[in-house]
Amino acid sequence: MKYRLMDVLACPYDKTFPLTLIVLREREYPERKYEWSKKPFCEEYCALKNVNIKNHPNPQELPCEECIKKEVVDGVLYCPKCGRWYPIKEEIPILxxxxxxxxxxxxxxxxxxxxxxxxxxxxxxxxxxxxGKPINLSTQ
Structure with missing residues (x-):
């Protein structure tokens, strides 16, 4: 999953944005280049640095060149409002x-x-x- 996807993902149940990202395994693609003229690429939220772009003192300094080269292979997306979690498996978020x-x-x-x-x-x-909802290790 690309970090920049976090800029558009919201909880399917209550529309909470942004979701909390827990990265368990990451892969780098050093050959990727940032080719956009606009920076930052994300509009609302930089998941790589876990910051709201509008609250950042200098958003043009966010590391888009670094971000474009990284993918979350395994992890968890979590909604802090409703407590639901969603797996990220083999670079695919499953919401x-x-x-x-x-x-x-x-x-x-x-x-x-x-x-x-x-x-x-x-x-x-x-x-x-x-x-965690809808399933956790305490439930049968």
Whole structure:
């Protein structure tokens, strides 16, 4: 998933923006070049630096050249308002409604990433693992 996608993603349930991004694995593509004349490329939110662009003192200094070369391979998107989490698997964010999600796959994903999630983001990771919606490791 490109970091710049975070500039347009919102929670499908309550439209909260921006979602919280937890990066577990990232891949670099050093051959990519920033080819746009406008900078910053993102309009509202820079996920690489976790800043609201309108609140940044000098948005032209945001590292778009660095950002374009990175992709989130594995991670979690989290809505701080409703507590829902969405997996990022093999560079693809999966933002499905609760009724279309595969509970077994989601639970297996959480189980596979739990140690890394707690290492990268102890507080939020713990919350997702214990209380995350629609599934967490505390639910049957």
């Amino acid at each position: 499905l409604p609760d009724e279309l999600r595969n509970r077994e796959e989601d639970k297996a994903f959480l189980d596979a990433i739990k140690d890394q999630l707690l290492k990268v983001s102890p507080e939020l990771g713990g919350k997702i693992l214990k209380e």
